Amino acid sequence: MYLYWGTSPRRPLHRRRTGRDGVELQQAASGERHSLLLLSNGEVHSCGNNSQGQLGRRGVQSEEQPKPIRALETLRVDLVSCGKEHSLAVCYKGRVFAWGAGSEGQLGVGEFKEINLIPRKIKTLTGIKIIQVSCGHYHSLALSEDGQLFSWGSNSHGQLGLGKKLPSQASPQRVRSLDGIPLTQVAAGGAHSFALSLSGASFGWGNNNAGQLALQKNNVPVLQSSKPRSIGALKNLGVIYISCGYEHTAVLTQTGKVFTFGGNSYGQLGRSPTAEKEGPQLMEGIDGLVSQIDCGSYHTLAYVYTTGKVVSFGRGPSCKSSPTHLEALTENAGFTCLISADDLVDFQVKHIFAGTHANFVTTYQDTSSTDVSRKILPEISQINQSLMDKWIAAATGSTERQVTKSEIMKIFSSPACLTASFLKKRDLVETISIDVDLQKARDTFEKLTKTEWISFMITTCLRDSLLRALPCRSSHREALSVFLLLPECPVMHDSSNWKSLVVPFAEAVCKMSDRSSRVLKQCWASLQESSLNKLVQMLKTAIISQFSRWTEHSQSYCNLKALLEVMKEIHKVNTANCQLPENTFNINEASNFVNTYTHTRLFFRANNLIRAENPSPIVLSDFPFIFTLLSKILLLQVESRLKMLDLKQKEYLDWEQVILQYNISPTLTLRVRRSHLVEDALRQLSQTEDTDLCKVLVTEFIKEIRSQGHGVISEFFYSIFEEMTKTEYGMFMYPEDGSYMWFPVSPKFEKNRYFLFGILCGLSLNNSNVANLPFPLALFKKLLEQKPSLQDLKELSPLLGKNLQEVLNNEADDIGEELDIYFSIHWDKKDVALIPNGISVPVDQTNKKEYVSACIDYIFNTSVKAVYEEFQRGFYKVCDKEILFKLFHPEELMTAVVGSTDYDWKQFEENSRYTPGYHKSHPTILMFWKAFHKLTLEEKKKFLFFLSGNDRLHVRGKQKTGILFRCPETFSETDYPRALTCYNILDLPKYSTMEKVEEALQVAINSNRGFVSVTVTEQQ
DSSP, X not given: OEEEEEEOSSOEEEEEEOOBTTBOEEEEEEOSSEXXXXXXXXXXXXXXXXXXXXXXXXXXXXXXXXXXXXXXXXXXXXXXEEOSSEEEEEETTSOEEEEEEOTTSTTOSSSOOSEEEEEEEOGXXXXXXXXXXXXXXXXXXXXXXXXXXXXXXXXXXXXXXXXSOOOOEEEEEEOGGGTTOOEEEEEEOSSEEEEEETTSOEEEEEEOTTSXXXXXXXXXXXXXXXXXXEOGGGTXXXXXXXXXXXXXXXXXXXXXXXXXXXXXXXXXXXXXTTOOOOSOEEOTTOOSOEEEEEEOSSEEEEEETTTTEEEEEESOOOSSOOOOXXXXXXXXXXXXXXXOTTTOTTOEEEEEEEOSSEEEEEEESOTTOOOOOOOOOOOOOOOOHHHHHHHHHOOTTSHHHHHHHHHHHHHHTOHHHHHHHTBOOOOTTOOOSSSBOHHHHHHHHHHHHTSHHHHHHHHHHHHHTGGGGOOTTOOOHHHHTHHHHGGGSGGGGOGGGIIIIIHHHHHHHXXXXXXXXXXXXXXXXXXXXHHHHHHHHHHHHHHHHHHHTOOSSHHHHHHHHHHHHHHHHHHHHHHHHOOSOGGGGOOTHHHHHHHHHHHHHHHHHHTTOOTTTSOOOOOGGGOGGGSOHHHHHXXXXXXXXXXXXXXXXXXXXXXXXXXXXXXXXXXXXXXEOGGGHHHHHHHHHHTSOGGGGGSEEEEEETTSOOOOSHHHHHHHHHHHHHHHTSTTTOSSBXXXXXXXXXXXXXXSSOHHHHHHHHHXXXXXXXXXXXXXXXXXXXXXXXXXXXXXXXXXXXXXXXXXXXXXXXXXXXXXXXXXXXXXXXXXXXXXXXXXXXXXXXXXXXXXXXTHHHHHHHHHHHHHTGGGHHHHHHHHHHHHHHSOHHHHHXXXXXXXXXXXXXXXXXXXXXXXXXXOEEOTTOOTTOHHHHHHHHHHHHSOHHHHHHHHHHXXXXXXXXXXXXXXXXXXXXXXXXXXXXXXXXXETTTTEEEOOOOOSHHHHHHHHHHHHXXXXXXXXXXXXXXX
């Protein structure tokens, strides 16, 4: 049974009708002067005025009684909707038919025909299954099964949501600004529109002259919006349904409350027309909870399920006579009860429908049911457990398999459907930072991709459709959730899919607007560690794949650029939130790529290629996070060589000569006497051209065997730094016994010596050497223009640092009297005022922080400004400052310069190798290691120096440092071991006793300087 309220020209109507032969009213829709009735058997009946053909029948001006629309008899219709004078129907296959007034294009049939008497199929939507339609006065909306939103008709107030002022549209147009958002409902009003997402977000657009969008900017109502806007005023209400009138809107919440806003000239908002409140307001006075609402043009219906009442407010059809406008303002501002609990004996309300001058209420006969009657709208496609089980079980060649393929294609081709499948249920009191359940997505994807044909289907859909439809211009978090879901899918991690799946993903991220990018980064920042790691690993797999398939084709640059740019943004997010360890971003394969990169840079420079016509080589130093520390040092060296070539080009303008010079690895040679090491080295460096400092360094000790290997360089730097950093040499000061060193307040040497010392430090780094330079971390912070802190002062001078910390910790009011501290400091054997007359200014609670900061600034900056700046100038003569800033953190730069003393002698043994004649279990080798492990730490370090020319570990570190044992045939037990320091080779005679081995080790330890006695008979 259904009930109907209408207003005829002569009298109001209030009727009860009963279905025939089991056919009931399923849905009703009303325009200004006509109505459509959809029956449960799929038939559509119409009644009312037919002046514009809105009844879908020829030869009829009007019809009081509902009659079937013959043109639709062969179809099973699922949905109907009415505009002011036009009608829409959707059949079960999702095809849309339109008829009635079409002068504004509201029929969507491709023309602006004024009257259309017979339903016509909207051909533009062929192949797209429509699941919802809603008619405004002169425009229409449609939602497809795959989550697309279409609009057509009048665009006088931007109600089509197309983003700019466009004329009326006679064919359906995609509302692209809502792409990717899983919509659950669309609603059209007079000249405004709404869409509701599955998460409860409301989007409105079109006319806002009466506040029907609840849209404001700076507390001033916006007259209209031509693109969908998220309605902030509805954000936290938990909206589950929206209905639009001519100039007003009503929303229903999860908790059964109704909020209304917009035009209220007839009291349609449920409050006095003279009320001055704006924006969504709770409808007070409803005695109970509401489960359904529907808006007519100037009235609103609500079903209060807890009391069984259907109430109406505003100017609409009722049991009463039609009032005048003035009467409406006074009489209908309150509620009219259309149905009370006593009116429906043995029946319950099923659905309510409101039109301009008509209301319909359908009922069902089941008084025992406790279910709450709600309007159940068709939803966009989503994955659920039963669907997933059906997919996996579908047999090859079966009808189910074909249906399954279609379902998979629909969902995995649509960002909105994929997001809808994993959207979290939103709790009103909970703020959700991520809209989708990524763990559920991960489990689902893993289960599905274990079935080979499904995995292939998913890969194909992502490649051919979804990745091309990514909503990279959307600023709505819900739409961008698909960017969080994709990395959870195993096919995105398959190395064979890097180019077809991951590169388009990265390119879409790079195309994002600034606003969209900010929203996505906020989502990344909220990810759990496991999900962020999935994203990083996906990109790393793709980057490694591109490295391994590198060509000089421009596409290689574009692919790698996109992947690295996205990784860079993720790294920034991670740096701010510390979710993943820094080395998670390291790519070991990047080291191997540096050589290719170098030659490519040379190629582009040599041929003077123009950036606009050819992609310039990627500047790898822009992406330091992918490099291990060893790789960063290598890249620094590469950039130094390229810098030298740039300078040579400017000097000679002869690239052929420059490239030739590069190919023969030009060197800078320092020939020094061991007895006059410092003087010889500094003299030669002071005469060296700047461009030569970037060359490969070769050092020779005069009157000793010449070697091109690294061992000589290591010993050179070890010896010269050992001499220049001694306390008695006087170049640096040591605040405490055994402390780090720092620049002196009153230097003993001229500033130029610090400049040359800086050059030496730069050369050491640039030539892969590590040296015992006992500088604190503060030096490396300053080199990278970062401010030293109290923690750095504690490292340099533990005693002073501790005292200053105690000053900060002291909360006593009389701190000045208690500690007797003034704004002065004793440093480097001098008392210095930190501020004018500081020796007389006591430190108290109000200035203690300034005092500590002044101490730190004096020690690290002002007291050493002149000599430090000379040191820094020298250091950056060799090392490219810009590259260092890009590549290194202070801790990394410190490790690169001074190396490590984190020895693992067992690992040292494991790393060692043996040439024929020796093996791991050889008696001499067993005795050697037994004797070696008995040595003290200092003795082991001396042996390491004997072996390699350095007692510190390079960043290659303990994982690679070891001995290559050789057994020369000419050696006897009377010979002592010899080292080829350039290659960590140890020529070890085959000793037969432990005593001989121990004696040999002591000889090696005590003769670890110089190259006179070394004879190289073979080289490994």
